[in-house]
Amino acid sequence: MRRSAFRRSRGDAPFRFVSIAAGVFLLALMAAIGVFLVVRAVPALQANTSHFLTELTWQPNSAKPVFGIGALAFGTVVSSLLALVIATPVAVGVALFISHYAPRRLASVLGYVVxxxxxxxxxxxxxxxxxxxxxxxxxxxxxxxxxxxxxxLFGGDQVVGRNMLTASLVLAIMILPIIAAISREVFLQAPKMQEEAALALGATRWEMIRMSVLPFGRPGVISAAMLGLGRAMGETIAVALIFPATFNITLRILSPNGNSIAANIANGFGEATPIGTGALIASGLVLFLITLLVNMGARFVIARRKEYARAAA
Structure with a gap:
């Protein structure tokens, strides 16, 4: 007993050191990225002749640089939220079908496909x-x-195929497998005793899922949705090929309007001047902060859910 306890204590110390070092390295890396973005963006922000947060024009390569993040941030948030609204219900349905409805062989095949x-x-x-x-x-x-x-949302005098709705659909299809895969694994971890008890009391399969599986898996679904939202916000190539690359703010998602921060960076980085490069890096800093705020909000919601669950218990 003493020898086994001694071996465990010798193994715990290096593992604890490696874990702490990994966590500190991750925080330092995020801080280094933030500092790099700020340092490279400051010269462009100083040369800007308009307000960076509210200006809708994007002309950082002109003699008098004029650029702002307002339209790009709006397009990024709206298209990502639309994609999340479209993808999350479908992904949860797919995850429930694989975990609780499909036969074992079919569920295995569908899991691989997802x-x-x-x-x-x-x-x-x-x-x-x-x-x-x-x-x-x-x-x-x-x-x-x-x-x-x-x-x-559906108004406007001009309707085209390359619009924000189409871009949101592509983003929804991209993030759907991520949300479905994580939700499926969470639903499979639901307590089997609670499921069997609900069925034994006469509940239907849907009632069992509603009372036992969904409350247990709600934090995991929220985490999966936020992970998908983060990918949708940072997606570059797919939306760059579809967005009309305009710089205006409108809720008409069927009109030829829309752009995003990531798509604008991909389209403009190749021919950017030093000030233009700094402007693109400044927009990347805004995207970095938006993603950080979204993740912090998701963690806050999940923490509150856990507190409610403990209080109910």
Whole structure:
């Protein structure tokens, strides 16, 4: 007993040191990225002749640089939120079907397919969106504009295939496998005794899922959704191929409007002047902060859910 306890104590110290070092290194790396972005962005922000947060024009390469992040941040947040609203219910349904409805062999095959979809490069989704989805969405967009144009989202006098709705659909398809895969693993960890007890009391399968599986897996689904939202916000190639690359703020998602921070960086980095490069880095800093705030908000929601669960217990 003493020898085994001695061996455990000798192994715990190096493991604890490595774990602490890894955590400190991660924090230092994030801080270094933030410092780099700030240092490279300051000269461009000083040369800017307009307000960076509210200006809608993006002309950092001109003699008098004029650029702002307002339209880009708006397009990034709106397209990502639309993608999240579209993808999350479908992903949760897929995860529930794989974990609690599908036969074992079919569930195994579907699980592999979902994992493979999560590994498809974003440029493939972007090319599929440009060649197939953009022409296809012209019909549904015209239908929504004609019959639901009284809703601000679907209003507008001009309807095209390359719009924010199409870009959001591509983003939703991209993040759907991530949310579905994580949600599936969370649902599979639900306590089997609670599921069997609910069924034994006469609950239907859906009632069992609603009372036992969904409350248990809600924090995991929130984490999966926030992970998908982070990927949607940082997606570059797919949205760069679809967005019309305009710099205005509008809620009309069927009109030829829309752009994002990541897509603008991809489109403008190749021909940017030193000031233009600094402006793009400044926009990347804004995207870094938005993603950080989203993750912090998700952690806050999950922590509150855990507190409620403990209080109820």
């Amino acid at each position: 994992d493979l979809l999560a590994a498809v490069p974003s440029v493939v989704y972007g090319l599929w969106g440009v060649t197939f989805l953009v022409p296809f969405m012209l019909g549904p967009s015209s239908f929504l504009n004609e019959y639901f144009g009284w809703i601000p």
